[in-house]
Amino acid sequence: MAAKRFPLERVRRLLVTGGGTGGHVIPAITILDEARKRGVAVLYAGAPDSLEERQAKNRSIPFSPLKVTGFAGKGVSEKVRALGILPGAIRKASLQIRAFSPDLLIGTGGYVQIPWVVSAGFSGVPVVLLEPNAVSGWSNRILSPFAQIISTIHQDAPYGGVPVRGIPDVGSVERFREPLRIVVVGGSQGARALNEGIPRILSDLYGKPGVPAFSVVHQSGEKWLEMTRSAYNGAPFEVDVCGFLENLPEYYRTASLVICRSGAMTVTEVTAAGAPAVYIPYPHAIGDHQRRNAEIIANCSGGWIWRESLIQESGFSHFLINVLSNPDLLSKTGENARLNTPAVMVDRWLERLSPIWGNLSNA
Numbered sequence: 001m002a003a004k005r006f007p008l009e010r011v012r013r014l015l016v017t018g019g020g021t022g023g024h025v026i027p028a029i030t031i032l033d034e035a036r037k038r039g040v041a042v043l044y045a046g047a048p049d050s051l052e053e054r055q056a057k058n059r060s061i062p063f064s065p066l067k068v069t070g071f072a073g074k075g076v077s078e079k080v081r082a083l084g085i086l087p088g089a090i091r092k093a094s095l096q097i098r099a100f101s102p103d104l105l106i107g108t109g110g111y112v113q114i115p116w117v118v119s120a121g122f123s124g125v126p127v128v129l130l131e132p133n134a135v136s137g138w139s140n141r142i143l144s145p146f147a148q149i150i151s152t153i154h155q156d157a158p159y160g161g162v163p164v165r166g167i168p169d170v171g172s173v174e175r176f177r178e179p180l181r182i183v184v185v186g187g188s189q190g191a192r193a194l195n196e197g198i199p200r201i202l203s204d205l206y207g208k209p210g211v212p213a214f215s216v217v218h219q220s221g222e223k224w225l226e227m228t229r230s231a232y233n234g235a236p237f238e239v240d241v242c243g244f245l246e247n248l249p250e251y252y253r254t255a256s257l258v259i260c261r262s263g264a265m266t267v268t269e270v271t272a273a274g275a276p277a278v279y280i281p282y283p284h285a286i287g288d289h290q291r292r293n294a295e296i297i298a299n300c301s302g303g304w305i306w307r308e309s310l311i312q313e314s315g316f317s318h319f320l321i322n323v324l325s326n327p328d329l330l331s332k333t334g335e336n337a338r339l340n341t342p343a344v345m346v347d348r349w350l351e352r353l354s355p356i357w358g359n360l361s362n363a
């Protein structure tokens with residue numbers, strides 16, 4: 001079969017930058033994999049000894065490490081140190097950009113992208129920034145003057161949507177047959193509050209009148225793995241606790257209920273899979289962006305939001321009993337989520353950029 005045309009056909013050399021957390025790394029890898037499949041020369045730029053470097057190495061994607069420090073939420077002295085590193089980092093990024101000579105740079109977020117986006121902007125390389133959150137992150141906000149396109153989560157915006165590797169086929173999935181499958185996900189680093197709270201809550205409600213039998217998969221983050229495993233000791237149901245799960249969308253595809261944080265990619269993948277979910281936003285996220293991510297879906301009746309500080313109260317257990325015993329409600333909620341997902345197949349997302357890219361390269 002003939003290879004599909006690369007949507008940005010004038011792009012022969014693509015530089016992607018962005019990292020720090022899974023929410024920035026996963027879309028970067030998705031875009032890089034797709035471009036490489038189309039015969040485009042790629043380079044991934046991020047921090048040394050990081051999740052992005054490990055993911056690039058696992059896939060043999062050429063990686064350019066550059067040390068930068070974050071500013072947001074830091075004290076004054078750390079901010080000054082971060083600013084001090086920046087000019088040198090911008091110089092190094094400029095040299096790398098000159099050597100690699102990309103036709104396009106795509107930034108997927110995080111402070112690691114700053115020197116690359118600034119250098120690309122000054123070198124006349126077109127820049128696309130992806131913002132997968134409902135509220136713009138600080139690095140995207142300060143970098144926006146360097147970008148030709150800022151891609152947002154809004155499907156109806158000209159360059160909107162969040163690129164994913166696949167939209168799960170859920171046609172034949174029987175989500176609500178007993179035992180139900182509950183998937184608990186804390187995000188790329190895990191979530192302490194979910195690891196500490198959810199095992200006891202689920203253990204207590206198992207076997208309550210009206211609650212169907214269920215099994216649990218719990219992604220804890222590597223750091224909390226042992227603690228979370230012991231929190232499930234003696235649980236009356238089948239449970240699998242993992243630090244990191246390689247193919248989370250596959251778990252969402254068959255989940256009866258997901259209990260999770262509301263990081264941008266988590267919301268994108270859960271909704272793309274049509275999974276009903278209880279979102280428990282990280283309360284200290286900058287600008288409360290996790291709450292805003294979840295609100296977009298909850299406002300379409302595609303999920304529920306619970307405040308972290310309330311999950312230990314009896315109201316949360318009653319809520320879980322109510323939804324678990326109501327397959328119609330679960331099913332309708334999952335369907336609403338799927339209809340309102342920000343997820344777009346990565347090739348389609350790249351195609352959406354084509355018109356402006358065509359104009360730029362003719363300019």
Ligand SMILES: CC(=O)N[C@H]1[C@@H](OP(=O)(O)OP(=O)(O)OC[C@H]2O[C@@H](n3ccc(=O)[nH]c3=O)[C@H](O)[C@@H]2O)O[C@H](CO)[C@@H](O)[C@@H]1O
Pocket residue numbers: 021022023024026027109132133186187188189219243244245246247248249262263264265266267269282285286289290
């Ligand atoms: C605490 C915090 O500030 N978190 C931020 C971080 O979250 P975080 O890094 O947790 O990001 P997301 O929830 O957006 O995405 C996690 C990504 O990692 C993948 N994954 C995760 C766990 C695992 O075991 N296996 C796996 O593959 C998921 O499939 C997903 O693609 O970046 C997001 C994107 O800007 C933000 O919205 C979040 O607020």
